[in-house]
Amino acid sequence: MLLKTFGWSFAVTVVGLGLAGVLWGWQGLAIVGILSILEISLSFDNAVINAGILRKMNAFWQKIFLTVGILIAVFGMRLVFPVIIVAITAKLGPIEAVQLAINDKAHYQELVTSAHPAIAAFGGIFLLMIFLDFIFEDRDYKWLSWIEKPLARIGKLDTLSVIVALVVLLVSAVTVAPHAAHGGGDKTTTVLLSGVAGLITYLIVGGISGYFEGRLEDGDEDEEAEDGAKPAAAEKKGSGTGAAVGLAGKAAFFMFLYLEVIDASFSFDGVISSFAITNDIFEMALGLGIGAMYIRSLTVFLVRKGTLDDYVYLEHGAHYAIGALGVILLVTIRYEIHEVITGLIGVVLIALSFGSSVLRNRREGKPGAESSAQSEVTSGV
Template sequence: MKHFRGAIFVSILALIIAYIYGGMTALVLAAILGVMEISLSFDNAIVNARILERMSYKWREVFLTVGMLIAVLGMRFLFPLLVVSISAHLNPIDALMLAMAKGDPSQPGTYAYILNHAHPMIAAFGGMFLLMLALDFFFDFQVVHWLGFPEKILRKIGRFPAATSLCSLILLLILSHFVAKDSFLVLFSGLIGIVLYLAVQGLGHLMAQHGTLAEVEEELENSNSKQSTPPVLLTGKAAFGLFLYLEMIDASFSFDGAIGAFAITPDPIIIMLGLGFIGAMFVRSLTIFLVEKGTLNELIYLEHGAHWAILILAILLLLSIAIEIPEIITGVLGAIIIGCSLISSLFYNRKSRR
C-alpha cells in the first residue's frame, strides 16, 4: 500500500475540497470522474511504466511531482480553457469567466458547448498521436507475440521504411476527406499530432542516446575491472528528453477523458478535482508500482495488451470525429483487452514453471 498512500491522501483532500466547493453533489461528481479516469487509464499506466523504468529514481520523483502538476493544471484545467479561447476567439480570462458561469451544455455559447464543438479537432490530434504510438510498437521487432497472426502481419508491414508515418498519413487523408465535416481543421489538427509525435520522439531519442553513451563511457572508466555493468538509468538531458516524451503520451491519453467529463459536469473545478487530483494521482502511483515491482517483465503480454488497447482507443477517437462514442465503451474495451493479456501472461508463467 505504500505506493498508493499519497494517492489516497490526495483523493481524500480533493473530495473534501469538492464538498466545500459545491456540497455533496460536487463530492459525488468528483468521485465519479475519478473512478472514470482510473478505469480509462490502465493502458496509460502500463505504457508510462515501460518508459519510466529507464529513468533514474530522481526523475521518477519528478514524474510524480512536476508531472502531476502538468497533468492537473495543464491537461485538466488549462487545456480546455485554451481550446475554448481559440474556438470562441476569447482571451483566457474571458474563457475562465465563461467556464465559471457554467450553463447548459446544450446551449450555444456555453463553455461545455464550445468545447464539445471543438471535439473533432481534439480527436484528430490525440487520435493520430496515439495511433503512431501503437503502430510504432507493433511495427518494431518483438521477441514474443501475444496475438500471433495480426502482430506478425503488422511486423511485416513495419519493415517498409517510414511505415508508421505513411500509414498514419493515409488514414488521416481518408478521414478528413470522407468522414469529417470540416476536412481542413481535422486534417490540420491530425498533422499537428503527427508532427508533434515525431518531434518529441526524435528529441527524446537524441537526448537518451547522448546521455546513455556518456554515462556508459563514465561507468566503464570507473570500473574497468568489472566484467559487466548494471543497466544504466538515465539522468540529465537523456532523462529530460524521455520526460517530455512521457508527458506528451500522458497528455494524449487525457484528451478523451477531459472532453468526456463534460457529459457529467461542465464545472472545470470539479473536473480538475476528479480527473486530475484523484484520477491522475492514482494512475501515477500505479505507474510507479509497476516499475518498482517489475510487473511488466513478469507479465510478458501485458505491454502488448496495453498497446492493443491504445490502438483501439486511437481508432475510436478518430471515429468519434463523425460518430458519438460513449466513454464507457472505450473504458470497457480497454479493460477487457488488458485483462485478457494479464490472464494470458499468468497462463504463460504457469506453463513455463511446469
C-alpha cells in the same frame, strides 16, 4: 510498499472529496467521485505505457514525474487546457475564457465540445503512432504472434508507421470529418491540420528523447568497453531492463516531455467525456485530477514491482488498447461512442494480456507473483 506508493493518492482523495462536499454538497461529492472513477477506467492502459518508459529513468526523474508531472496533469490538462481551447476557438483572451467558464457554463461546454474534431484528430493520430511504432518493431516477446510476426517483417521499412498514420488521417478527413457531430459544418481542414500537428509532435518529442537515450546507451557501452566490462554489459543488456535504466539529464528531460504529451493525449477523451457529467471546470479538474493521481501512483507501483518484467504481454495489451483508443477518437469526430465502451476495451485488452502472461509464466515454471529477479532465480536463468 502499497501505502508508500499510493499514500499521496489516498490523501488527495480524502482532501478532494472532502473539499467537494464542502463546496458543492452531496451532489458535488458524487460528481467528483464519478469523475475520478471515469478517469481511472479510461487511463489504466496509460499507466502501463508510462511504466514502460518511467522504468528507464532514475529515481530523481521518477519523483519529478510524480510531483511536477501531476501538477501539469491536474492543473494543466484538466483545468487550463479546456480554457485554452475555448480561448482559441472563440478568439477570446485568457481572462475572458475563464470568466466564461465560471459565469456561462453552458456556452463554455458548447465551445469545448465544438473543438472536439481538432482535439480528436490530434490525440488520435498521436496515440496511433505510439501503437504503430510498437507493433511494427520486432520484439523478443510476441503476444499475438500471428499478427505481430508479419507486421514486424514489413515494419523494417522505417517510415511505414508514418505512412499508415497519414493514410488513416486522410481516410478520416474524407469520411468522418465532413459530417462532424460537433462544431457543425465540414471539418475536413481542421482534422487534417490537427492530425498533422499530432504526427509532427510525436516525431519531434519522441525523436529527440530517442536520440538522447541512444547517445546515453552508446556512451555507457563505450565506457564499459574501455574498462574491460563487456561481459557485464552483455549481462545487463540481457536482463530485460535495458542499458537505459537510470536515464538522467537531457535524455530523461525529453523522455519526461514525451510522457507528458502521452498523458495529454490520453486526457482528451476524459475531459470531453466529463462534460456528460458536469460542465463545472472546478468539479471536472478535481475529479479528473484525483483519477490522474491514482494513474501516476499505479505507474510507479508497476515500475517498483517490476510487473512489466514478470508479465511480459502487459505492454502488448496496453499498446493494443492505445491503438483502439486512437481509432475511437477519430471515429468520434462524427459518431458518438459512450465512454463505458472506450474504458471497457482497454480493460479487456489488458486483462487478456495479463492472463496470457500468467499462462506463459506457468508453462515456463515462473511464479507470476514474484519479482523479476526472483523469477529469474526460480527458473534457473
